[in-house]
Amino acid sequence: MRNIKLILEYDGTGYNGWQKQKHGMTVQNKLDKAIRTLTKEDIETLGSSRTDSGVHARGYVVNFKTNSRIPAERFKDALNTKLPDDILVISSEEVSDDFHARYSSKxxxxxxxxxxxxxxxxxxxxxxxxxxxxxxxxxxxxxxxxxxxxxxxxxxxxxxxxxxxxxxxxxxxxxxxxxxxxxxxxxxxxxxxxxxxxxxxxxxxxxxxxxxxxxxxxxxxxxxxxxxxxxxxxxxxxxxxxxx
Amino acid sequence: MRNIKLILEYDGTGYNGWQKQKHGMTVQNKLDKAIRTLTKEDIETLGSSRTDSGVHARGYVVNFKTNSRIPAERFKDALNTKLPDDILVISSEEVSDDFHARYSSKxxxxxxxxxxxxxxxxxxxxxxxxxxxxxxxxxxxxxxxxxxxxxxxxxxxxxxxxxxxxxxxxxxxxxxxxxxxxxxxxxxxxxxxxxxxxxxxxxxxxxxxxxxxxxxxxxxxxxxxxxxxxxxxxxxxxxxxxxx
The missing domain is CATH 3.30.70.660 (Pseudouridine synthase I, catalytic domain, C-terminal subdomain)
Known part of the structure; x- marks a missing residue:
């Protein structure tokens, strides 16, 4: 499996923070849904931290593992067509298998x-x-x-x-x-x-x-x-x- | 009747512009409703101009005629408690009877x-x-x-x-x-x-x-x-x- 790293921007105004909730209006819910639609895999992203309701991000980092053949750099544009207009993928790239958005953070x-x-x-x-x-x-x-x-x-x-x-x-x-x-x-x-x-x-x-x-x-x-x-x-x- | 002048700020993002519409999501619909709730009169405001959907205002001017005994300067705070958080009354004052937000504008x-x-x-x-x-x-x-x-x-x-x-x-x-x-x-x-x-x-x-x-x-x-x-x-x- 490949390990994909995304950098995200989001306007937190309309969201109950990053962390997924059952049927929740969270950034992770929206992002995971967009990636699943794209890859047809049951993936779940790992985020660099929780953010509270209403908090924004310009450089939020996530990673996820995928078997999809979509080139890593293509995720950026492909996801942006599927995400709501208050979430934007700034970059997407393949990273080494041990990269973890949260635990690798310094x-x-x-x-x-x-x-x-x-x-x-x-x-x-x-x-x-x-x-x-x-x-x-x-x-x-x-x-x-x-x-x-x-x-x-x-x-x-x-x-x-x-x-x-x-x-x-x-x-x-x-x-x-x-x-x-x-x-x-x-x-x-x-x-x-x-x-x-x-x-x-x-x-x-x-x-x-x-x-x-x-x-x-x-x-x-x-x-x-x-x-x-x-x-x-x-x-x-x-x-x-x-x-x- | 007294003639009251208001200066308004609004975030036009969620509105179909200023001008009232039947059951419409417009700034005038919101403002007129708030003034009616306050004065119990069937008033209608006169706006300085139309604005398009999504256009903002920092110094929009309206006037309206009222028999209400509410002091002119009190309309500001009283209306702000009734308006949604994307519309703000900046000032309220009594003006001469012939003041018209649109036609008096230079x-x-x-x-x-x-x-x-x-x-x-x-x-x-x-x-x-x-x-x-x-x-x-x-x-x-x-x-x-x-x-x-x-x-x-x-x-x-x-x-x-x-x-x-x-x-x-x-x-x-x-x-x-x-x-x-x-x-x-x-x-x-x-x-x-x-x-x-x-x-x-x-x-x-x-x-x-x-x-x-x-x-x-x-x-x-x-x-x-x-x-x-x-x-x-x-x-x-x-x-x-x-x-x-």
């Missing part, structure tokens, strides 16, 4: 988009979190540096994950501001459940001076979920890239 | 957004036209100047309009480029049916060197629809502002 990069404007907007509302109070970007940038490196991120996970250790390494936390749009780019070797959304929720608290930048160090070391900020809404989050 | 500004990228994307796909061939921005800017001023824009209207004269004045045609996003801002005293979309479609032809910038002058003066470009898709168009 890390990921997410983006989180805030629109910082006192007047909300409906245009593009599914792709950012509109935060109405003015955020202090300099304070947020000062706070962001404390997340970098290897820490126990116990305070930055919601219930629902199942992990052996809560230690993770954050390698990048960049903040780009363009008019009222604030984009966070967070990369690391792995993420706890809702970790990026809680980091952003905490940085928002810093941005309105409810948390001092230097307090972030203590919040991390104390490991108490309640001391960190709320999870920022799903719609602002996008899985940008999976590293192998 | 002009409008539209924006048109192109994403110029060989790789399409699903994220934000309802808010721009993804054009895959590389566009020559300098050629487009040269061509754009020919639209400025007062001209007979007969070549830049599609069937479906009903106007006495096809002479219009374009006062602004600005082009802003930000990475792969190209934004056109077009303002004028009035627009023929699909006029902005045909102007953009023509500028796209200039951008791939199928039309020379200087040919635009001739296309305008000859007045033959077929010599201009195709109408660019609805999703890239947004009514930004109505001038009074």
């Amino acid at each position: 890390g990921k990069m997410y983006s989180y988009t805030i629109r910082n404007n006192e007047v909300p907007t409906v245009i593009g509302r599914n792709y950012f979190y509109n935060y109405e109070k003015k955020l202090d970007i300099e304070a947020i940038k000062l706070a962001a540096q404390y997340f970098l490196g290897t820490h126990d991120f116990k305070a930055f996970q919601n219930k629902g994950g199942s992990v052996k250790t809560t230690v993770r390494t954050i390698t990048q936390l960049d903040i780009e501001v363009n008019n009222d749009i604030i984009k966070f780019y967070v990369a690391g070797n792995g993420f706890l459940y809702n970790m990026v959304r809680i980091i952003v929720g905490t940085l928002i608290m810093v941005g309105i001076h409810k948390i001092e930048p230097s307090d972030v160090e203590k919040i991390i070391s104390e490991g108490i979920r309640q001391k960190a900020g709320k999870s920022a809404p799903a719609c602002g989050l996008c899985l940008e890239k999976v590293f192998y | 002009g409008k500004m539209y924006s048109y957004t192109i994403r110029n990228n060989e790789v399409p994307t699903v994220i934000g796909r309802n808010y721009f036209y993804n054009y895959e061939k590389k566009l020559d921005i300098e050629a487009i800017k040269l061509a754009a100047q020919y639209f400025l001023g007062t001209h007979d824009f007969k070549a830049f209207q599609n069937k479906g309009g009903s106007v006495k004269t096809t002479v219009r004045t374009i006062t602004q045609l600005d082009i802003e480029v930000n990475n792969d996003i190209i934004k056109f801002y077009v303002a004028g005293n009035g627009f023929l049916y699909n006029m902005v979309r045909i102007i953009v479609g023509t500028l796209i032809m200039v951008g791939i060197h199928k039309i020379e910038p200087s040919d635009v002058e001739k296309i305008i003066s000859e007045g033959i629809r077929q010599k201009a470009g195709k109408s660019a898709p609805a999703c890239g168009l947004c009514l930004e502002k109505v001038f009074y």
